[in-house]
Amino acid sequence: MAPTPHDALFKSTFSQPEHAAGALREALSAALAARIDLGSLTLQPGSFIDEALASSHSDLLFTARLEQAPLFIYVIFEHQSTTHPLMAFRLLAYMVRIWQGYLERHPKAMLLPAILPVVLHHSKTGWSAAVSFQDLLDVPPETLALMAEHVPQFRFVLDDISEETDEALRARAMTALGRLVLWCFRHARAPEELVRRLSAWREVVQEVRRAPGGAAALARVWRYILTVIDPRRPGKVLQRLLMAAGPEAKEEIVTIADYLREEGRLAGEREGRLEGQRSMLLKLLRLRFGELPEPIEARIRAADAGQIEGWTERVLTAPTLDDALAER
Secondary structure (H helix, E strand, O other): OOOOHHHHHHHHHHOOHHHHHHHHHHHOOHHHHHHEEEEEEEEEOOOOOOHHHOOOEEEEEEEEEEOOEEEEEEEEEEEOOOOOOOHHHHHHHHHHHHHHHHHHHOOOOOOOOEEEEEEEEEOOOOOOOOOEHHHHOOOOHHHHHHHHHHOOOOEOEEEEOOOOOHHHHHOOOOOHHHHHHHHHHHHOOOHHHHHHHHHHHHHHHHHHHHOOOHHHHHHHHHHHHHHHOOOOOHHHHHHHHHHHHOHHHHHHHHHHHHHHHHHHHHHHHHHHHHHHHHHHHHHHHHHHHOOOOHHHHHHHHOOOHHHHHHHHHHOOOOOOHHHHOOOO
16 A cells, blocks of 8 residues: 555654654653653664554654663554544554564563553544543443453553644754644645645744755655645645745745656556556456456456456456456
């Protein structure tokens, strides 16, 4: 599955420890942050998100030192219109996967490193679900108090930017890029409003530009904004974006806009060719095997280019419909 614009910007920014460290300092209590050596943050490979949630959640796993002990910091970014009501349960499942991977790499380990779960969230309504795993258990409070030591219990760290003001985001003790990206996420559901407010953030934009790798970082921000713009009104919003971002950004933004238009045109041509190949395969299958069951047609309509090519190669020689559409 191709990454969403939110996923791409989140990972390209906060996979870099210097940007992640500032975000974590803001999310954690001061007492806890003081005990973690955020200068030792190291990104770990892999993702633990269930495939069904990949379009609305992104994740990053870091290691760090917690008072000389190893620590995992697992960060989930939830970028959907509503709150996931079972997030604490999802986190527990992901944490178990992280520990399983650790034990596979350290088969003689007798202790497990702690995992600190952190959720970065923005939605239309703000966070409205439980942040404690025990709050998900269907047990009367007085009974839960008696069983508390026998069932999992943890609270994840929640950083909900849904209702954060521009002033509060700008005042965060983070890198300029980190603040700018969170601000973009905060207003991504109203791109025209984001563009309207951008001129007030020019100072932060210039701070990003002056930092090492700043031009490339801003290119990712402009791409994100142009990608989330309402496709029915791209020209009008683009002109407002050029005015709000200032003359220094004009060439960058125009270049990315031209690239996205060309990318969209080529993607449309590829999808057109693929749709033609799907129709041809359906025609061949009907000639060989008669009318097709609806689930088979739906499967072919959803297939990618590689699957269509493989099935087309077999359609004239396969003895049965199942053989023609077998996955190999």
